[in-house]
Amino acid sequence: MKLCDITQFYNEFSGGIKTYINQKRRYLIEQIKGEHVLIAPGPKDHIQKGEGWVFYQIKGFSVSQGGHYRFMVNLKKIFNILRKESPDLVEIGSPYIVPLILSSFLRNQGIPSVGFFHTNFPEAYIGQITSVLGRSISELSEKWAWLYAGKIYECFDLTLTPSSSLTSTLVEMVGKKVETVKFGTDVELFHPQKRGDLKKALGLSSNCILLLYVGRIDREKRVDVILDALMLLPRGRYHLLVVGKGSMEKKIKDFNFLYPKLLTWRDYCRKREELAMIYASADIYVTMGKWETFGLSILEAQASGLPVVGVNGGAVPERVPPGTGLLVNSDDPRDLAAKIERAANGNFRQMGMSARQMVERDYRWDLALREQFAFYQRLLK
Numbered sequence: 001m002k003l004c005d006i007t008q009f010y011n012e013f014s015g016g017i018k019t020y021i022n023q024k025r026r027y028l029i030e031q032i033k034g035e036h037v038l039i040a041p042g043p044k045d046h047i048q049k050g051e052g053w054v055f056y057q058i059k060g061f062s063v064s065q066g067g068h069y070r071f072m073v074n075l076k077k078i079f080n081i082l083r084k085e086s087p088d089l090v091e092i093g094s095p096y097i098v099p100l101i102l103s104s105f106l107r108n109q110g111i112p113s114v115g116f117f118h119t120n121f122p123e124a125y126i127g128q129i130t131s132v133l134g135r136s137i138s139e140l141s142e143k144w145a146w147l148y149a150g151k152i153y154e155c156f157d158l159t160l161t162p163s164s165s166l167t168s169t170l171v172e173m174v175g176k177k178v179e180t181v182k183f184g185t186d187v188e189l190f191h192p193q194k195r196g197d198l199k200k201a202l203g204l205s206s207n208c209i210l211l212l213y214v215g216r217i218d219r220e221k222r223v224d225v226i227l228d229a230l231m232l233l234p235r236g237r238y239h240l241l242v243v244g245k246g247s248m249e250k251k252i253k254d255f256n257f258l259y260p261k262l263l264t265w266r267d268y269c270r271k272r273e274e275l276a277m278i279y280a281s282a283d284i285y286v287t288m289g290k291w292e293t294f295g296l297s298i299l300e301a302q303a304s305g306l307p308v309v310g311v312n313g314g315a316v317p318e319r320v321p322p323g324t325g326l327l328v329n330s331d332d333p334r335d336l337a338a339k340i341e342r343a344a345n346g347n348f349r350q351m352g353m354s355a356r357q358m359v360e361r362d363y364r365w366d367l368a369l370r371e372q373f374a375f376y377q378r379l380l381k
Helices: 016-030 075-085 099-109 121-133 135-153 164-174 223-232 249-258 272-281 296-303 333-345 348-362 365-380
Strands: 002-006 035-042 046-050 053-059 089-092 113-116 158-161 178-180 209-214 238-243 263-266 284-287 308-311 325-328
Touching: 002 016, 002 075, 016 035, 016 296, 016 365, 035 075, 053 075, 075 099, 089 099, 089 365, 099 113, 099 135, 113 365, 121 135, 135 164, 158 164, 158 365, 164 178, 209 223, 209 272, 209 296, 209 333, 223 238, 223 249, 223 333, 238 272, 249 263, 272 296, 284 296, 284 333, 296 308, 296 348, 308 333, 325 333, 333 348
Parallel strands: 002 035, 002 089, 035 053, 089 113, 113 158, 158 178, 209 238, 209 284, 238 263, 284 308, 308 325
Antiparallel strands: 046 053
C-alpha cells in the first residue's frame, strides 16, 4: 500500500497531528511493508526522503505568529506530486482551501480519498473569531462553518474522526460514511519510571503539587482559565509548568515574570525523552480546551501515570473516565481550582495509575492503527 497524507498542520512545532502522522508512517512501513508520501506546507519547496517514505514541502504563506503554521495553495504542485507518486489512497487532514478541488481531482484519477476531521474549526476558530461581533453573528458564522464542513467531508469516500461526539455531529451532515478511530500513545516512552528531579530543578519542594499543561498556548486551549484558577489556589502548595508555543505565549511569559513562584514556562520540547521525563515528574495534568477532538497530550500524561483534571467538553470526557481524573465546568476557574484541590487532597497517585492501566490496555499505537488500516483496506477493496 502506498498511502499519501496531505495536511496544512505538519511542521516542526505542531503537536498531535504531527505525532499521528509520524506514527502512521512508522506502522505503514514496519507492519504493512508499505510506502508513505507526505505533502505539507513549508517556508520553501523542499523534498526529504527516507527508507519507504518521502516528504514534499510546498512553499506556503504564513498564517501564524512566527510563521510556524502555513497554508499551501499551489494545487498544481500537489497534482503533479500525486501524478508522480500514484498513491493507492490519499488522506486529507485539514479542511482549508485544498479539499474541495483536490477530492474532485482524486475522483477523476480513480484514487480513493479519506477526510480526517482533526480540528473542530467551526466552534474553536470561526465561532470564537466572530464572537467579538456579537452572539447572533457568531452563531450564524458557526452554523455556516458547519455547513461548509458538511460540504467538504461529503466529497470523500470515507470520513474519519477521533471522537464519537464528532462522529455523531458529522453523520447528520455527510451520512453514513463517518467512522470513529482511536489514536494511541507510546507506552514505553511515556512511563511513570521516567520520573526525574524536575521539582528540584525548578526550585520546588518535594511536597509541592506540580501541575502540568503541554500543548499549544492559543486562545482555544483556554490556558487563561488555568491561570485564573492558579490564582485561587493556596499559595506555596501548587506550581504550574506550561510547555509549548502559541499566540498567548506573551501572556504566559508575563505571568511567569509577575508570579515566578506560581508558574514556569518552557518552550516547545523537541526531545521526546525530555518530554517523557517532564510528564512523569509532574503530579496532575490540567487541560481546559473544550474543543479538543482527541487530546493526545492527555494520553501521554495518563501513560506517564498522571491523573487529569480537565474540561467537561469536546473529547476530554471520552479520555477521562471515572477513576482516572476529574471533569470541570467549561470556562470556570473556580470549579477548576476546586477540582485540583479535590484531586490533590485525594488519592491522585491511584487515579494516575488507573489512567496508566487504561492507556496500556486500550491506547497503544499499534492497536489503534491496526483498526484504522482495516478501514483503509476495506475502502481499497
